[in-house]
Amino acid sequence: MNENADWIKDWKTQEKGRRKEYKKLVGQLKRKSAKILTELADDVHHNTFEKYDCLDCANCCTSIPPQLNRTDVNRISKHLGMKSSDFRDQYTRQDEDGDTVMNATPCPFLNKDHTCQIYENRPRACREYPHTHAAQFAQQLDLHLVNARHCPAVFHILERFGELLKEGI
Numbered sequence: 001m002n003e004n005a006d007w008i009k010d011w012k013t014q015e016k017g018r019r020k021e022y023k024k025l026v027g028q029l030k031r032k033s034a035k036i037l038t039e040l041a042d043d044v045h046h047n048t049f050e051k052y053d054c055l056d057c058a059n060c061c062t063s064i065p066p067q068l069n070r071t072d073v074n075r076i077s078k079h080l081g082m083k084s085s086d087f088r089d090q091y092t093r094q095d096e097d098g099d100t101v102m103n104a105t106p107c108p109f110l111n112k113d114h115t116c117q118i119y120e121n122r123p124r125a126c127r128e129y130p131h132t133h134a135a136q137f138a139q140q141l142d143l144h145l146v147n148a149r150h151c152p153a154v155f156h157i158l159e160r161f162g163e164l165l166k167e168g169i
């Protein structure tokens with residue numbers, strides 16, 4: 001793990017100052033066809049996560065409590081050898097929207113080295129975050145603006161889309 005990874009430093013130093021630019025960028029992306037964005041997002045997402053290692057970061061696991069559906073609760077409690085009711089009591093709470101979420105940040109299953117203790121059984125929300133893969137990219141454009149504040153990968157994915165727009169997509 002490299003705590004000083006440049007991609008995270010760049011995000012930390014630039015993110016706030018580029019919010020207006022990214023808002024405009026998302027407005028431009030909304031005018032593009034979902035099909036084109038989906039094809040491009042497939043490459044941009046994979047290239048980004050090939051280049052950047054989430055183990056350098058873990059900001060989502062540190063700061064955003066993931067949502068858990070009933071299937072997640074059953075799968076994780078089974079994996080931990082707990083009753084699902086005990087798992088709910090020990091690890092979850094209801095948020096302001098009535099959804100079940102982990103009850104602590106950083107996540108109780110986050111290890112010091114940024115690995116996840118329940119990786120194979122992690123909640124669906126953790127598997128899907130940050131929603132930049134393929135069709136999800138075009139479906140969640142406004143969400144990417146919010147997530148760019150928390151996730152350096154989303155920040156860099158939007159940056160790449162800015163370059164693609166300049167190249168004339």
Ligand code: SF4
Binds near residue numbers: 059061152153
């Ligand atoms: S998904 Fe984003 S916030 Fe989470 S660890 Fe990876 S880069 Fe960091």
Ligand code: SF4
Binds near residue numbers: 060061111117118
């Ligand atoms: S369950 Fe694992 S992947 Fe999900 S927030 Fe917790 S540590 Fe991160």
